[in-house]
Amino acid sequence: MFSSDDAVFMIGWEYPPHNSGGLGVACQGITESLSEMGTQIFFTLPHGNVVPLRHMQVLNCSDASWFTNSNPSNQPPFFAYSSSSPVPHRFYAGKFDQTRLHLLPESELEEKVGQYADLVATEGKKHEREYRIIHAHDWMSFPAARKLAQATGKPYVAHVHSTEMDRIPDGNGSQYIINTELEGMSHATRVIAVSYYTKQLLVHTYGIDPAKIDVVHNGITPLVYPPDTGRHHFAPKRPVIVFMGRLTVQKGAEYFLHLARAVLQKIPSALFIVAGSGDMYHQLLLETADQKLSAHVLFSGFVRDKQRETLLDRADVFVMPSISEPFGLVALEAAQRHTPVIVSKNAGVSEVLPSAIQTDFWDIQKMTNEIVRMVAKPTAYQQVVTGQLNDISQATWSAASAKIKEVYQKVLLNY
Numbered sequence: 018m019f020s021s022d023d024a025v026f027m028i029g030w031e032y033p034p035h036n037s038g039g040l041g042v043a044c045q046g047i048t049e050s051l052s053e054m055g056t057q058i059f060f061t062l063p064h065g066n067v068v069p070l071r072h073m074q075v076l077n078c079s080d081a082s083w084f085t086n087s088n089p090s091n092q093p094p095f096f097a098y099s100s101s102s103p104v105p106h107r108f109y110a111g112k113f114d115q116t117r118l119h120l121l122p123e124s125e126l127e128e129k130v131g132q133y134a135d136l137v138a139t140e141g142k143k144h145e146r147e148y149r150i151i152h153a154h155d156w157m158s159f160p161a162a163r164k165l166a167q168a169t170g171k172p173y174v175a176h177v178h179s180t181e182m183d184r185i186p187d188g189n190g191s192q193y194i195i196n197t198e199l200e201g202m203s204h205a206t207r208v209i210a211v212s213y214y215t216k217q218l219l220v221h222t223y224g225i226d227p228a229k230i231d232v233v234h235n236g237i238t239p240l241v242y243p244p245d246t247g248r249h250h251f252a253p254k255r256p257v258i259v260f261m262g263r264l265t266v267q268k269g270a271e272y273f274l275h276l277a278r279a280v281l282q283k284i285p286s287a288l289f290i291v292a293g294s295g296d297m298y299h300q301l302l303l304e305t306a307d308q309k310l311s312a313h314v315l316f317s318g319f320v321r322d323k324q325r326e327t328l329l330d331r332a333d334v335f336v337m338p339s340i341s342e343p344f345g346l347v348a349l350e351a352a353q354r355h356t357p358v359i360v361s362k363n364a365g366v367s368e369v370l371p372s373a374i375q376t377d378f379w380d381i382q383k384m385t386n387e388i389v390r391m392v393a394k395p396t397a398y399q400q401v402v403t404g405q406l407n408d409i410s411q412a413t414w415s416a417a418s419a420k421i422k423e424v425y426q427k428v429l430l431n432y
Contacts, residue, residue, distance in 0.1 A: 024057035024148040025425070026141055026165070028158035032062060032075075034321070038263065039346040040178050043211075043235050044154055048073050050236075050418035059144055061161070063133050078136040078161075083129065127193050130157050137161035138168050145169045150425055152176060156194055159201025166204075172432040174424060175205035177215060182222050183341040184267050199223050206428045209233050209421065211344040212365025218341075231424045234369050236414035237349040244354040250331045255288045256392045259332040259356075261320070261347050262339070264295030269338035269361065269378045271297070274304055276336065277314055279385040284392060287313065292328055294319045329354040334391050338378045339364050348373065349412060352405035357391050357398055359384055369412045372404025 027048065031041040048058050052072035065077035138161060141151070151173035153162035162173040180198055181190040202208050202223060208230045210216040216232050219225045258280065262268040270291065277289040291301065291314060298316070305314045320328060329335065335351035335358045342364035349366060352358050358373040360366060367375050376383045391398045 023150075023425075024059065025051070026144065026148040026151045026171075027058055027060045027073075028137055028151065028153040028161050028165075029060055029062055030155065030157040032060070032067060035064070035066060039235070039344065040155060042346055043178060046236055046238055046414035047418055047421065050414040051421065053415070054418060054422065056422070057148075059141075059148060061137050061140060063129065063136075076140050078133060078140050080132060080136060083132075126157075127191065127197075130160055130197070133157070134160035134164045138164040141165040142168050145171070150174065150428060152421075153201070153205075155179060156181070156198045156201060159197055159205075163201065163204050172206035172428045173204075174207050174209060174428060175202050176209040176211075177202070177219065177343070178211055179343045180215070180218060180223075182218060183215075183343055184265065186267055186340045205229075206432060207231060207424055209424060211235055212368055214363065214365040214368070215343040218343075231420070231427070233417050233420045233424070234365070234412065235344050235346055235349070236412050236417045237346070237353055237409055238414060240353060244326075245330045250327050252288050252331075255286045256284055256333045256388075257288050257290060257331055258334045258336060258388060259290045259292060259328060259351075260336055260338075261292040261325070261328070261351075262337065264291070264293050264297040264301060266297070267340055267342070268293075268295075269340050270295075270301055271304070272338040272378055272381065273336060274301060274308070274310065274314065275381050276338070276384050276388075277310055278308055279381050280388050281310070281313055283385065283389050287388075287392075289314045290317055290328065290332075291315070292317045292320045292325075325350075326354065329356055332356045334359060334388050336384065336388075337361060337364060337366075338376075338384070340378050342366070349409055352402075352409055355402050355406070357401040358405060359387055370405060370408045372401060372408050374401065 029044050031037065033041050033045050036042065048060060049072050052058060058073035059076055060073050061076045061078045064079050067075045151162050151165055151171055153159055153173055154176045155178050159175055166173045181194040184190060202225050208225060210219055210230050210232050212234060213232050216230050219230060220227045260270060260273040264270045280287050302316060305311055329351050335356045337345055337348050337360045339345060339361045340363060342361060345364045345366035348358050348360050348370060352370060352373065360373045360375055361378040362375050363378060374387045
């Protein structure tokens with residue numbers, strides 16, 4: 018049995034403030050809650066730039082060769098889902114035939130994952146008497162978990178926060194990453210999915226046994242200070258509609274521009290803010306200019322901390338039109354700050370935020386009507402806000418961590 022004072026060896030890839038999205042935030046929420054429950058945690062990262070943390074022991078599993086003068090050792094070498102330099106296939110010339118090339122790393126990021134696995138296995142072996150279970154977060158950590166499990170004979174849990182099928186919905190993603198995800202989940206003792214939406218994807222697309230998958234929804238950290246609901250920060254006389262996320266096909270950023278054009282026909286004073294960065298940035302910028310929307314659509318770039326809070330406080334409506342979203346923590350953050358949320362039905366967060374307005378990502382007409390309704394009717398606005406706040410009162414990291422400990426129990430009982 019997994020007791021309250023047992024330890025877990027957790028393999029991560031990013032952690033706030035050095036994170037590119039929800040993965041690092043989720044790792045923070047989970048580890049802090051598990052620690053409060055008495056669980057000891059070893060947590061690995063591919064860099065050493067972490068302020069000492071009281072709730073867990075962070076292990077630096079990086080290699081000096083990863084860092085250059087332009088990327089010193091006190092900075093994370095790569096983010097989870099950022100673009101990376103390709104690894105030329107000529108490097109493998111003469112070693113593999115063409116039929117096996119799709120199984121090889123296609124980018125610097127993917128190549129580092131393999132190196133990280135060796136470093137984690139070495140570090141994990143040193144501490145093998147101090148923990149009973151291995152817990153790996155997303156594909157970047159799965160090879161390390163497999164290697165460490167083989168070296169120590171300990172079971173591992175594969176925690177799926179996102180898949181390549183989500184990130185590249187058109188099916189043209191990295192075959193190497195897809196293969197890594199499949200092998201990582203197939204060899205894991207159990208799999209944690211962040212939503213039932215994700216569980217169905219793992220079952221139907223990756224062929225994972227549904228009996229092996231536990232759903233553990235993400236939570237949200239309670240606010241230290243109440244949100245600034247005055248919404249006076251900027252553009253006080255204009256309705257502000259916000260999109261926040263990576264500028265990729267997955268997140269539906271292009272649909273947000275279609276929505277802006279439709280809403281402006283009914284609310285000419287509306288202001289749309291696109292907060293985030295990604296490979297579609299220039300395409301979206303040019304499309305905005307081409308549609309003569311530049312005076313109504315602002316690109317803020319990636320925001321965090323106070324800027325992020327200010328923007329969510331100011332938003333009259335938050336929109337997340339994702340084509341495929343395993344969870345979508347930012348929707349919970351917006352709801353927590355008393356902002357009505359419109360969320361895609363293809364988002365796992367809809368399972369814990371039923372009071373939010375749920376639509377198909379392509380249904381511009383319905384989203385437009387809902388935005389007009391929120392802006393024109395304060396009672397409807399407040400009804401959505403109140404319902405959302407009730408929803409998120411149940412979405413806590415302590416609840417998530419309690420379920421994770423139940424997964425640990427299943428693993429140890431059956432291993």
